[in-house]
Amino acid sequence: MKQMAAATKLRRIIEDPNSFILCPGVYDGFSARVALNVGFDGIYMTGAGSSASVLGHADLGMMTQTHMRNQAEMITDLGALPQYATTDGPVPLIADADTGYGGPIMVSRTVEQYARSGVAGLHIEDQVQTKRCGHLGGKEVVSRDVYFSRIRAAVNARKRIGSDIVIIARTDALQTHGYDESIKRLKGAYEAGADVAFFEGLTSKEQAAQMIKAVAPMPALLNMVESGATPSFTVAEAKETGFKVMIVPFAAIVSAYAAMKTGLEYLKATGSMPDKAKEMTPQQLFRICGLDASIQVDKESGGENFKSGVD
Numbered sequence: 184m185k186q187m188a189a190a191t192k193l194r195r196i197i198e199d200p201n202s203f204i205l206c207p208g209v210y211d212g213f214s215a216r217v218a219l220n221v222g223f224d225g226i227y228m229t230g231a232g233s234s235a236s237v238l239g240h241a242d243l244g245m246m247t248q249t250h251m252r253n254q255a256e257m258i259t260d261l262g263a264l265p266q267y268a269t270t271d272g273p274v275p276l277i278a279d280a281d282t283g284y285g286g287p288i289m290v291s292r293t294v295e296q297y298a299r300s301g302v303a304g305l306h307i308e309d310q311v312q313t314k315r316c317g318h319l320g321g322k323e324v325v326s327r328d329v330y331f332s333r334i335r336a337a338v339n340a341r342k343r344i345g346s347d348i349v350i351i352a353r354t355d356a357l358q359t360h361g362y363d364e365s366i367k368r369l370k371g372a373y374e375a376g377a378d379v380a381f382f383e384g385l386t387s388k389e390q391a392a393q394m395i396k397a398v399a400p401m402p403a404l405l406n407m408v409e410s411g412a413t414p415s416f417t418v419a420e421a422k423e424t425g426f427k428v429m430i431v432p433f434a435a436i437v438s439a440y441a442a443m444k445t446g447l448e449y450l451k452a453t454g455s456m457p458d459k460a461k462e463m464t465p466q467q468l469f470r471i472c473g474l475d476a477s478i479q480v481d482k483e484s485g486g487e488n489f490k491s492g493v494d
């Protein structure tokens with residue numbers, strides 16, 4: 184059976200009144216592998232995490248469109264591997280697309296390229312080009328008209344290439360323009376053809392519930408940044424509030440940071456790795472990254488490169 188595109192798969196989930204999708208944030212090939220091995224139905228490419236991983240810099244708009252697209256494509260390639268894809272297609276990736284990286288022409292190009300790279304959904308926001316993480320103070324947003332032109336460019340691009348890629352309209356307007364303006368922006372984005380509402384920086388559970396009602400029937404995404412502007416929601420709470428999608432951008436990176444720091448501090452202090460880390464063999468590490476599937480490819484092709492195994 185021909186596989187459905189990941190975008191179509193995500194679109195069906197969003198359109199199904201009984202579905203909900205939880206996507207942990209991944210930021211590179213390794214974190215994507217770990218999330219896929221754990222078995223999530225969808226994954227999220229965090230721009231903040233990618234910026235930290237690829238550039239070693241904060242989420243201040245330093246990642247270019249090319250960086251982000253390349254990163255997204257590497258991750259969708261992994262989610263399409265036979266060991267992760269289901270009969271109805273690859274594991275859907277929702278990818279951060281920041282401001283779309285320019286005017287309508289660049290937004291359009293971003294949507295086309297993300298779609299061609301197998302991205303299932305992407306979010307475009309209304310921050311100025313010198314953007315920052317949505318949970319930092321001092322944000323600035325563009326006018327409603329400029330924002331809507333970004334959304335229109337995204338929707339037109341999707342239609343032009345006949346893709347099902349899910350367009351998620353994000354607004355960062357709460358900080359400077361307030362709740363009502365943010366709702367106007369999301370509703371206007373829906374009228375312009377966006378599929379999902381992403382109200383950045385919701386400050387309370389009541390506000391989240393109010394927002395869901397206000398934007399209905401537009402489905403909504405919850406950005407669960409722990410210790411950010413938004414209170415902590417469990418998946419059960421997000422579902423009950425009426426969200427369709429929940430992303431947890433820092434799920435992998437904060438876990439990785441804690442473990443990395445502990446291991447490195449231990450090495451520095453003692454001159455040796457912690458016992459737990461020592462237990463992992465190179466083979467085990469590479470098995471996380473598909474070692475056995477790669478060896479199988481060689482074997483099935485008549486290759487003899489791994490005849491005597493790797494163990």
Ligand SMILES: C[C@](O)(C(=O)O)[C@H](CC(=O)O)C(=O)O
Pocket residue numbers: 208228229230231232242279315316317318383406408411432433
């Ligand atoms: C969702 C987000 O765009 C991301 O890059 O993951 C960030 C997360 C963060 O930096 O807190 C955002 O909310 O702006």
